[in-house]
Amino acid sequence: MHKNTKLIDAGRAKKYTGYAVNPHLVRASTIVFDTFSELKQATLQRGNRVPFYGRRGTDTHFALQEAICELEGGAGCALYPCGAAAVSGALLAFLQSGDHLLMVDSVYEPTRALCDKLLKGLGIETTYYDPQIGAGIATLLRPNTKAIFLESPGSLSLEIQDIPAICDIARQYNIVTILDNTWASPILCQPFAMGVDISIQAATKYIVGHSDVMLGTASANEQHWPRLREHSYLMGYCASADDAYTALRGLRTLAVRLQQHQQSALTVANWLQQRPEVETVLHPALPTHPGHAIFRRDFSGSNGLFSFVLKQGSQQQVEAFIEGMAHFKMGFSWGGFESLITATMQLQKLRTASRWPYSGPLLRLHIGLEHVDDLLADLTAAFERLN
Numbered sequence: 227m228h229k230n231t232k233l234i235d236a237g238r239a240k241k242y243t244g245y246a247v248n249p250h251l252v253r254a255s256t257i258v259f260d261t262f263s264e265l266k267q268a269t270l271q272r273g274n275r276v277p278f279y280g281r282r283g284t285d286t287h288f289a290l291q292e293a294i295c296e297l298e299g300g301a302g303c304a305l306y307p308c309g310a311a312a313v314s315g316a317l318l319a320f321l322q323s324g325d326h327l328l329m330v331d332s333v334y335e336p337t338r339a340l341c342d343k344l345l346k347g348l349g350i351e352t353t354y355y356d357p358q359i360g361a362g363i364a365t366l367l368r369p370n371t372k373a374i375f376l377e378s379p380g381s382l383s384l385e386i387q388d389i390p391a392i393c394d395i396a397r398q399y400n401i402v403t404i405l406d407n408t409w410a411s412p413i414l415c416q417p418f419a420m421g422v423d424i425s426i427q428a429a430t431k432y433i434v435g436h437s438d439v440m441l442g443t444a445s446a447n448e449q450h451w452p453r454l455r456e457h458s459y460l461m462g463y464c465a466s467a468d469d470a471y472t473a474l475r476g477l478r479t480l481a482v483r484l485q486q487h488q489q490s491a492l493t494v495a496n497w498l499q500q501r502p503e504v505e506t507v508l509h510p511a512l513p514t515h516p517g518h519a520i521f522r523r524d525f526s527g528s529n530g531l532f533s534f535v536l537k538q539g540s541q542q543q544v545e546a547f548i549e550g551m552a553h554f555k556m557g558f559s560w561g562g563f564e565s566l567i568t569a570t571m572q573l574q575k576l577r578t579a580s581r582w583p584y585s586g587p588l589l590r591l592h593i594g595l596e597h598v599d600d601l602l603a604d605l606t607a608a609f610e611r612l613n
């Protein structure tokens with residue numbers, strides 16, 4: 227079945243929809259039972275998407291969990307209140323005091339802060355690694371290395387990692403691989419087919435697709451699902467039925483939204499490459515991207531998120547570039563229908579294990595569903611403000 231059809235069918239088993247098209251919206255804390263036999267059966271099956279107590283989920287949550295598993299290829303999916311909680315939940319499920327974590331240097335900044343502040347305080351040591359390291363990660367392994375975290379492409383600098391190469395090394399040493407797969411959404415790559423053990427989605431982004439829900443998912447393969455499920459339950463992680471329902475709704479249009487995001491983003495990326503003010507455009511679907519060959523091997527498409535680097539620009543010039551925008555608004559997220567822009571003046575300061583080769587300001591764009599001509603006109607006027 228084509229992935230676009232899977233997006234329409236996933237999570238819509240009749241047990242969840244009844245006579246309706248969409249899964250029921252079941253809000254519940256207490257689940258009630260008529261007989262001890264029912265109570266016993268639900269207790270035995272409470273971790274297997276059988277209604278038992280609100281914290282374990284209702285049919286609405288189960289429908290979303292089944293859908294994410296079907297789309298990414300996981301054996302089980304846990305829900306979290308946001309993507310950052312899915313990241314912390316997945317890491318803490320597989321790490322304990324005295325363990326060593328390998329973390330990609332291009333990781334989403336709050337994940338870096340989690341490692342440097344919270345995990346460090348728990349006695350978990352983090353070593354950051356170059357996103358381009360590939361199989362060379364073997365040189366960084368220690369006897370107490372228990373997890374390797376990947377984020378590909380990096381959500382700010384867009385480096386592509388050789389996920390299969392790193393997973394092959396990890397498997398030889400029984401090290402858990404955890405991929406923040408938010409950029410790809412559940413359909414632009416197959417994390418478990420590439421050898422990943424845990425796949426994370428900030429559903430806040432493209433899955434929901436309308437910038438109005440905070441939600442995270444972490445999915446695991448058969449081997450690691452029992453531990454992830456147990457940890458997320460013991461930590462009390464859960465999400466609202468309303469947010470699960472909204473994420474299910476988002477899945478139905480994900481493919482057509484991504485198609486439009488991709489098309490407009492490539493138009494803008496190619497246009498930016500012609501601008502004399504631009505040093506480089508960081509979009510993995512461009513042949514000039516250093517990770518383009520791996521991108522073509524591992525991904526089936528791209529989305530609206532990419533960055534570009536200016537040859538030069540002061541803080542004041544960058545502020546003038548951005549503040550006059552009609553459509554690109556500053557906002558700390560992406561994956562919705564709207565266009566966004568963020569600026570990072572010195573990316574090198576966010577890196578500790580790899581040299582960032584550019585000195586100019588990095589501007590990250592999320593290309594929304596506005597007509598691309600209006601977005602190009604917005605950017606044209608912005609470059610005029612820059613000069």
Ligand SMILES: Cc1ncc(COP(=O)(O)O)c(CNNC(=O)CNC(=O)c2ccccc2[N+](=O)[O-])c1O
Nearest residue numbers: 308309310334335381408428430441558559568570
């Ligand atoms: C890959 C990835 N993984 C997890 C999360 C967290 O999801 P949540 O927002 O649902 O908790 C996110 C959330 N993303 N949010 C952003 O990218 C917002 N942008 C920034 O934080 C930002 C903006 C400008 C400069 C630097 C950064 N930065 O990411 O460090 C993510 O991108």
